[in-house]
């Protein structure tokens with residue numbers, strides 16, 4: 001069991017270094033190991049969208065990372081786990097899809113054994129399932145989330161017809177920092193007691209609902225029904241894709257906001273970084289209140305652990321975690337809330353199965369793989385511009401300007417090169433962020449610097465030093 005987990009940790013590290021930190025966090029942070037059996041490994045992800053994305057883009061790499069650890073593995077089954085206990089409606093669990101590679105050929109066969117029929121409007125408007133544990137009562141407030149929490153509370157306490165204070169409320173934060181928890185808390189609070197209709201949808205659900213509605217030609221009914229709600233809560237907006245869905249999202253957003261209905265959105269990045277959305281949507285999103293939730297500080301982590309233990313004790317009265325263990329976990333599991341939850345679940349499972357009290361020694365053993373080295377931080381284009389400008393003694397506006405003097409051109413090219421290599425931003429997006437330049441200009445800059453660093457040691461050292469400053 002433990003060795004299986006160890007192996008899984010190693011596979012994850014391989015994957016992480018293989019695809020890079022950003023890609024890893026976006027697509028694989030929520031992938032769990034379900035089982036290893038003979039030649040096949042079963043992995044799960046929380047949403048259908050993640051499943052299809054990983055299958056379409058990363059199936060081979062996941063398999064080869066496993067093969068590097070376990071050569072006998074020939075198949076990866078990716079399933080959608082029901083992450084939450086459905087309340088409103090039974091959640092369909094998508095059938096596993098196989099990823100195979102035969103005789104080492106790099107061909108991939110993706111076979112969808114069954115596709116659950118989506119019943120158009122009903123399905124979309126039933127909302128995404130809610131987890132009964134994710135309420136305001138169990139949400140711990142700390143420095144990282146005070147503002148987001150206050151704003152969410154305010155929204156949840158509104159009544160039909162009240163003037164809307166900030167619209168949309170847009171919350172962004174990295175994985176596992178409490179976005180879904182907060183959004184579901186708003187939904188629970190809003191739907192209990194008040195006469196308002198609050199609808200919680202993942203962006204994925206919004207997409208599938210809309211696409212399905214279009215197929216069955218009930219798009220009109222879908223739109224009407226969507227517009228008939230008081231609060232629309234959309235989670236993981238970064239996954240919204242496709243032109244027609246976006247256009248529809250844009251209409252819905254405008255219609256709701258103009259009608260004085262509240263919209264609450266969560267995403268893993270600020271509106272300005274949602275590259276695939278068009279400018280009008282972005283500016284509409286940025287026009288309300290945009291709040292970032294920071295990483296969980298140690299106090300907050302301790303609070304979350306305590307709240308988890310208290311919740312577990314409601315069902316397992318004998319379960320107890322000594323203070324020193326909680327302190328240890330809060331100090332060492334720094335990554336995100338999901339790992340904190342995982343740690344408590346493991347201690348609970350272990351102490352129940354073996355009928356043993358939780359001790360520090362047991363905790364150290366059980367959560368070893370959850371303790372990760374400090375994550376490299378996410379680098380922003382603004383940071384790159386700031387650091388480069390400082391290094392070359394020019395201003396940031398020089399970098400964005402159209403000036404072509406040598407003392408600005410080179411730093412600008414270096415900055416664009418760093419933006420391409422250190423972030424996941426596309427060339428057009430980088431061009432846009434550098435004073436509205438064309439993507440070919442960015443490409444030219446990237447190639448130029450690439451060519452230069454291989455011959456010019458001084459420049460290459462400068463670039464390395466800039467990278468270090470940015471990664472600090």
Ligand code: ADP
Pocket residue numbers: 134138139140141142145173174175176177178179180181182304307336337338341
């Ligand atoms: P996100 O949607 O931002 O990826 P989640 O809301 O799913 O993150 O949070 C991950 C886990 O951490 C959940 O179990 C959640 O309950 C817990 N968590 C995160 N922040 C808090 C908080 N402030 N209080 C209580 N639990 C939290």
Ligand code: MG
Pocket residue numbers: 179180181235236
């Ligand atoms: Mg979430």
